[in-house]
Amino acid sequence: MFTKILYTFLIGGGICLIGQLLIDLTKLTPARILVGVVSLGVLLGALGLYEPLFDFCGAGVSVPLLGFGGNIAKGVREAVDEQGALGILTGPFTAAAAGCSAALIFGYLAALIFRGGRKTA
Amino acid sequence: MEQNDNSQKDILFSVRRENYAERVKRHTPPSALAPDCLKAFLIGGGISALGELLAFLYRSLSVREEQVYPLVTVTLIFLSALLTGIGVYDRIARHAGAGTLIPVTGFANAVVSPAIDTKSEGPIVGVGAKIFTVAGPVILYATLAGAIYGAIYFLIGIFA
Amino acid sequence: MQKNLFFPDGIGFHSYAAVGGCEEGRGPVGRGFDLIDDTDRFGAGTWEKAESEICRLSLNLALKKGKIDAGQISILAAGDLENQCVASAYGLAPFNIPYLGLYGACSTLTEGLIAVSCHLAAAGGDEGLFGAVVTSSHNAAAERQFRTPLEYGAQRTPSAQWTATAGGAFLLRPSHGKARITAVMPGRIRDGEVTDGANMGAAMAPAAADSILSYFEKCGENPEDYDLILTGDLGRVGSDLLREILDEKYAGKKHALSDRHDDCGLNLYDFDLQDVHAGGSGCGCSAAVLAAKFLPAVERGEIRRMLLLSTGALMSPSSIQQKLPILGIAPLVRIEYRA
Numbered sequence: 115m116f117t118k119i120l121y122t123f124l125i126g127g128g129i130c131l132i133g134q135l136l137i138d139l140t141k142l143t144p145a146r147i148l149v150g151v152v153s154l155g156v157l158l159g160a161l162g163l164y165e166p167l168f169d170f171c172g173a174g175v176s177v178p179l180l181g182f183g184g185n186i187a188k189g190v191r192e193a194v195d196e197q198g199a200l201g202i203l204t205g206p207f208t209a210a211a212a213g214c215s216a217a218l219i220f221g222y223l224a225a226l227i228f229r230g231g232r233k234t235a
Numbered sequence: 236m237e238q239n240d241n242s243q244k245d246i247l248f249s250v251r252r253e254n255y256a257e258r259v260k261r262h263t264p265p266s267a268l269a270p271d272c273l274k275a276f277l278i279g280g281g282i283s284a285l286g287e288l289l290a291f292l293y294r295s296l297s298v299r300e301e302q303v304y305p306l307v308t309v310t311l312i313f314l315s316a317l318l319t320g321i322g323v324y325d326r327i328a329r330h331a332g333a334g335t336l337i338p339v340t341g342f343a344n345a346v347v348s349p350a351i352d353t354k355s356e357g358p359i360v361g362v363g364a365k366i367f368t369v370a371g372p373v374i375l376y377a378t379l380a381g382a383i384y385g386a387i388y389f390l391i392g393i394f395a
Numbered sequence: 396m397q398k399n400l401f402f403p404d405g406i407g408f409h410s411y412a413a414v415g416g417c418e419e420g421r422g423p424v425g426r427g428f429d430l431i432d433d434t435d436r437f438g439a440g441t442w443e444k445a446e447s448e449i450c451r452l453s454l455n456l457a458l459k460k461g462k463i464d465a466g467q468i469s470i471l472a473a474g475d476l477e478n479q480c481v482a483s484a485y486g487l488a489p490f491n492i493p494y495l496g497l498y499g500a501c502s503t504l505t506e507g508l509i510a511v512s513c514h515l516a517a518a519g520g521d522e523g524l525f526g527a528v529v530t531s532s533h534n535a536a537a538e539r540q541f542r543t544p545l546e547y548g549a550q551r552t553p554s555a556q557w558t559a560t561a562g563g564a565f566l567l568r569p570s571h572g573k574a575r576i577t578a579v580m581p582g583r584i585r586d587g588e589v590t591d592g593a594n595m596g597a598a599m600a601p602a603a604a605d606s607i608l609s610y611f612e613k614c615g616e617n618p619e620d621y622d623l624i625l626t627g628d629l630g631r632v633g634s635d636l637l638r639e640i641l642d643e644k645y646a647g648k649k650h651a652l653s654d655r656h657d658d659c660g661l662n663l664y665d666f667d668l669q670d671v672h673a674g675g676s677g678c679g680c681s682a683a684v685l686a687a688k689f690l691p692a693v694e695r696g697e698i699r700r701m702l703l704l705s706t707g708a709l710m711s712p713s714s715i716q717q718k719l720p721i722l723g724i725a726p727l728v729r730i731e732y733r734a
Contacts (some may be wrong), residue, residue, distance in 0.1 A: 115291055118287060119284050124280060125283070126280045126284065126286075128280075130276060130279025131279070133337045134271050138271055144336050144549065147333070148342070148345075152373050152380070156384055157384075160384045160387075171287075173283050173287040177311065177339055181339065186378075190384055190388065191384075199389055213309070216308070217343045218346060221316060222366075223316070224317075224350060225350040228320035230352055230354070230545055232416070232434070232436075233534060233538060235664065255589075258636060258640075259589060259597040262635045265553070266553060319548075320546075322546060325546050329548070
């Protein structure tokens with residue numbers, strides 16, 4: 115268990131470190147980096163590289179947004195296998211559903227409950 | 236007076252001639268790369284490790300294996316929404332940079348923060364419309380990339 | 396053609412007031428403020444209304460300190476950073492004073508001082524006339540409008556500046572008072588080809604340099620003739636750039652300018668204790684620092700002659716996203732001590 119958590123820490127941290135290098139050394143904005151990471155996740159999933167990584171370090175790749183992309187690739191593949199061409203459209207949203215819905219619903223609830231405060235220097 | 240105006244033009248030209256962009260670059264302090272990277276690594280790694288710890292927890296509660304990681308994701312999104320709501324997430328993020336941006340907690344923060352922020356514009360044109368202002372690109376391009384892969388996979392399936 | 400106008404008897408500062416938020420109160424000029432609200436909310440339900448309250452409170456305080464009535468004021472010029480300058484409009488509507496809504500981004504203070512002193516001079520320049528200038532900014536309102544939601548976890552670059560939650564109100568009266576505006580010169584829009592929205596100081600420095608050089612050239616004066624050349628919110632990056640450009644122009648008498656230059660954005664916060672990156676900015680920055688620190692120094696005679704240039708970055712979120720260069724402007728006002 116501890117070795118797996120260690121791997122998770124190292125790989126999750128490593129992905130963030132690469133992201134930080136992109137922020138500091140290039141003119142890429144955070145939004146662009148996120149789009150890049152998600153798309154990379156889809157690409158890794160499509161090439162069949164995401165799942166071995168996931169088996170190796172679980173949350174190390176699934177917690178960084180790479181996992182969002184990897185899941186989408188997997189979901190699309192399964193949807194196309196089951197539904198044919200229609201799966202091209204249903205796959206991405208189905209695979210992203212849990213994360214997106216959770217974020218939206220918790221976001222809405224947070225807006226109901228919290229007022230938001232000033233920024234502190 | 237004419238003369239004055241010419242010399243004033245000269246001020247502008249000289250700013251260009253001396254290559255103002257070079258000057259700006261020289262005076263603009265760079266980000267503190269090493270500490271930034273270290274903090275991003277530690278905090279990003281920490282959030283991932285927390286995810287794995289939660290996975291062990293859910294397994295020990297005999298959650299079915301295919302639901303373990305989706306539950307982990309949802310839990311982290313919940314925690315991020317909570318920390319965003321009480322105004323803590325952005326304070327951590329100021330130091331963590333990519334360490335809080337790239338994990339799924341960053342995605343949650345990108346959805347939750349505009350929702351709280353636009354409360355003053357009402358539930359429909361405020362929260363409802365603006366909730367995607369930051370996270371919208373991620374959802375669009377993830378869906379697009381997924382659909383493109385789906386189309387390719389489908390075509391390969393037909394012809395192979 | 397750029398022209399400087401002189402007011403031989405001066406347009407005096409009758410009274411003035413500064414209002415600020417929590418971070419501003421904690422800063423080095425915090426004690427100079429007339430009112431600090433540690434919540435930054437000023438009793439209002441939204442950040443935008445809070446900024447309107449800053450406008451209203453600062454003008455109210457200035458009127459009280461000057462012991463005059465709003466009805467005596469013949470012109471009020473005001474501006475802020477909110478879309479269509481609504482913070483000033485809503486905050487100042489109750490005073491019922493003839494109103495000029497100005498937009499000069501963070502240069503609005505000197506823009507307003509120029510407009511009002513010209514109005515007072517044109518109206519005859521007698522001591523019974525009053526005019527007022529109010530400018531304000533609110534960190535939270537500006538973040539929401541120009542950058543990201545307040546709770547969004549963004550990391551800012553070292554060149555970024557901190558929009559001040561502050562405002563200042565100035566009542567002007569011809570030929571009266573110890574601190575007087577004796578010359579004014581509108582600035583010209585300058586393009587330093589800076590497109591980075593997190594480096595406003597660099598975008599505004601060419602405008603400040605242009606206004607200062609052009610003013611000295613027209614007057615035949617030198618930086619040595621002044622105790623202080625005060626810019627609005629160039630911050631660390633912009634101030635360094637301005638000092639370098641001007642020291643090169645005045646080479647031979649080197650450091651004549653950099654010794655005399657100071658920036659309101661460098662005065663508002665404590666860089667060791669407050670994480671404000673390159674310094675303060677916003678319409679309220681130069682107004683609050685002028686009212687809390689430098690005008691009292693002029694009135695005490697510690698500063699005999701100074702130039703004030705509030706610096707503005709003319710841009711919008713759309714212009715930044717469309718990668719247009721950020722334009723700079725720096726209207727200039729000369730303030731002198733009169734015994």
